[in-house]
Amino acid sequence: MSRNSTASNAVDLSTLNPQPKYKFGDGGSSKASRTSGGNNTSRSFYAVTIASIFEGKGLTTGSVGMAVMDVRTSNVDLYQFIDSTSYTRLKTKIQVEDPVEIILADSLNDRSGGLLLTEALKHALPEVTITTVHKRYFHDEKGATLIRQLANAEISNCDTVIQQQEKLAMAACAALVKYVEHVQNLLFMGNSLRFTFLDVERSCMIDAGSWKNLELIDPVGVPKIARTKASLLTLIDHTITNSGARLLRSNLLQPSADPEVLNKRYDAIEELLDDHHLLERLRDALSKVHDLESVITVCSHKAKERNLQSSEHMIMQLLKLKQTLDIVGALHQIFENVRAELLTNLRKEISDSRIAAIYELLDDALDSSVLIATKRNSITVRNQKCFAIREGISVHLDVARKAYEELYRDIERQAYETEKYLPGENTRLAYSAARGFHYLWVCKNASTVKVPSFFTNEVRNRASITFTSRNLIRYNDRINQSVAEVMFSSGSIAEEITEKICHLIPGVYKVIDFLASCDYLCSLALYAYSTATSRPQFGPSLLLKNGRHPLLDYKDQSNVIPNDTYLTPDSRFAIITGPNMAGKSTYLKQVCQLSILAQAGSLIPAEFATIPVFSRIFSRVGHNDSLVEGLSAFSLEMRDMSAILHYADSRSLIVIDELARSTSTEEGLSMSFAIAEELLHRESYTIYATHFLDISALDSRYTAVENFHFNPQVERLDDDIESIQTTHKLYKGPYTGPLYGKSNFINEK
Known part of the structure; x- marks a missing residue:
């Protein structure tokens, strides 16, 4: 799909697109088709996300409403929050969601305000498509009405109170739903969508600049070969499913700020670590499941018209749903004896009677044996679709399939043509989705050998020639007509099944959430299994005993120098001093990465850890100019600190x-x-690395200040030359030695 960063004229939503703007296939069964180590964006995991943003005016100035929908799953997430004039929080949220398109209100009366918002969004996501629609579509009452009509109340949390209070989110939702129906040429089924209002205060905010500074995700443009374990995300990502990978990414970039939720995750991970056989069985089962989010699309989207492609897609999704529910049944047995509260709750979720009802519907109508095939090729896939519906359900379908089988046998008998005109040659009847049935001749001199004039449409490759005959072309036309008749009959039955499943849609959502949560927990358990970790405790102090930098710990555990961290409510400002290359920057990243891992629900590489539940984590690291923005290094520093x-x-x-x-x-x-003094007044937990040794004097004025330093070992080689060996070990007290910048350079040379 094409993407650009220019805002277009307001889109007229009163007309319909003739074809869906965003097209996607059936998805995969696992993340085998994902780029290894390339978990940089949610688009890596088949998400097609559209966001709608609406700014408050008058009494709500400074507030922002946002609605986000993944077109493949029809999940709608709603936000409303107060933001700064530079849209700091909005830019962070939009980068977490990573939409392919953002829609804004086209306001003729506030061009300057809209321009500021557009520029902020372009800065956050330079390649995103920004589209404007008329402001009348951003109507909070229409948004609330749409939620009442389309939301499945059991799996949504947008009650009457939220609909009345969060008016900006409702307005953004109204425009989003209307726009998606417009560009995708569809209508949403009633009571089929999940609307979730998310309170931003229940998660930890980490700005996108810190994602890069703290190496949370792979930097854009890094070659695939260099991405291996180059970021915290790729380090802990052992997920198998696309939904599990998205959940892991979201929890790392937006960690939880709820200790109760985190402790339940720790309990589950520890149980998986104690029972490694359980962990292996879970991962083995997860490797066989399909991406069910396309099933939600089939059930919640009512296409304007049904065609051959939509019928085939619907049938394949139902087959994948049945096959996945078979695996879920096995997972239910695997979870039978689990003890952790989170795991037992997950088991209860898939004990829902509607899941069994969906399986019964599918089992009565579908012949899942068609999925068992020794060969996986184009003709096998087509036959799976043609014979997916059980025999005896529709007389018309049974007759159409018998006609298809007879034509198929007739085509196989056409091989006599090659035996007649190319006797003794290595020829056979072949099939591809693009060419249909044709002949394949494997030969050494494919570029020069002569094909008899009886055959036509020859295509020469390095070691083979493909061609057809007029007779075979006629058979292809007849069999295509037969397949179309079979698929339309099958599609009618599949449509009836999906309409019944739509009334049981909470069961499908529960299965999706269950599989994503299992994959997420297994990934964190595998990370904890691969390195020495401990369970974090939560308290008012930040205490890390022998904490290790996660990325360095993975690369070479034997050479990693562990360090302690000690910040308390009465001593929450640490000043770090020391010479270049002593380890100050690495230590800062280490503390942040360990805190983020803990709030993402992971065990962390440290002997002991007590961590406050942070609502915000900020970093000011790096000293480069920004030529694109026309800002010097100092200007960037001041902007970030602001x-x-x-x-x-x-x-x-x-x-x-x-x-x-x-x-x-x-x-x-x-x-x-x-x-530094302003941060002390704010009582933030702060680690302040500096070359200004005079800053250490703050401890004489503020009791909350503690000094620490990295002290290298100096060995005198002769009267004028000293050799410096960095220990990377943190000591208490200010640094008093010289700053060995020049000596470090000489030593490196």
Whole structure:
């Protein structure tokens, strides 16, 4: 699909697209088709997400409403939050969702405000398509009405209170639903969608700049060969399914801020670690399931017209659903003796009677034996679709299939043509979806050998020639007509089944959530199994005993230097000093990565860990200019610090690496002092790495300040030459030795 960053004129939603704008296949059974290690965006996992954003005006100025729909699953997530004038929170949320398209209101009265929002979105997602629609479609009452009509109440949480209070989210939802129906040329079935209002305060906000600074995800443009375990996400990602991979990514970039939720995850992971046989059985079962999100599409979307392709798609989705429900039945048995509350709750979810009812519907109508095939080729796939419906359900279908079988046998008998005109040659009847039935002649001199004039449409390859005959062309036409008749008859029956499943749709959603959660927990358990980890505890202090940098720990555990971290409510500001290459930047990333892992629900590489539940994690790392934005390194630093100071509070973790290094010493020192004192007043948990040794004097004015340093070992080789060996070990107290910048350079040379 094409994508661009230019806003178009307002789209008229009163007309319909003749064809769906976004097309996608049947999906896969696992993430085999995903790029290995390329979990950089949700689009890597088949998501086709569209977002709608609406800004508040008047009394709601400063608030933003957002609705996000994955077109493949028809899940709608709703948000409403207060944001800064630079849209810091919106940019973070939109980068987590990673939509292919964003729709905005076309307001003739507020061009300047719309321009600011558009520029902010372009900065966050340079390649996203931004489309404007008329403001009348952003109507909160229409949004609330659509939710009442389309939402399945059991699996949605948008009650009357939310519909009345979160008006900006309702307005964004109204425009989103109307736009998706317009561009996809469909209508949503009543009571078939899941609308979820998400409270942003229940998750930890990490800005997109910190994703890069802290190496949470792979940087864009990194070659595939260099991506292996190059980020925290690829390190812990052992998921098998696409839905599990998306859940893992979302929880890493938006960690939970609910200790109860996290402790339940830890309990489940520890049980999987204690029973490795259970973990292996779960992963083996998950490797056989299909992506069921396309099933939701089939059940919730009512296409304007049914054609051959839609019938085939519907039948294949029902077959995959039945096959997956077979696996879910096995998983139900695997979960029979689990003890962890989260695992027992997952088992209860798939004990829903509607799941059994769906399976019974499918088992009565579908012949799943068609999926058992020794060969996986085009003709096998076509036969699976043709014979998916059980015999005896429809007389018309049975007659059409008998005609198809007779034609199929007649075509196989046409092989006499090659025996007559090419006797003794290595020829056979072949089939492909593009050419239909044709002849294949395997020969050494394919470029020069002469094909008898009886045959036509020859195509020469390096070691073979394909061709057909007029007789075979006629048979292909007849069999295509026969297949179309079979598929339309089968499609009518499949449509009846999907309409019945639509009334049981919560059961399908529960299966999808169950599989994603299982895959997510198994992935974290495998990570914990592969390295020495401990279970984090939650408390008011940030205490890490022998914490290890996760990425360095994976690459070479024997050479990783563990370090402690000690931040308490009374001593929550740590100043880190030391020479270049001593390990200050690595230590900052280590503390943040361990905190993020803990709030993502993972065990962490440390002997012992107590961590506060942070609502925000910020980092100010890096000192490069931005030529694209026309900003110097100092300007970038000040812009980032402005955003941090806007949100910093007592539940924030902030790491700052060598602030104001890109300006004069006098200005940099005064700026560092001022920002440090402001963060002290905000009572944020802060780790402040600096080359300005005078900053260490803050501990004499503030009891919350503690000094730490990295102290290298210096060996004197002769009177004028010293050799420096960095220990990467953190010690308490300020650094008092010289800054060996020049000596480090000489030593490296």
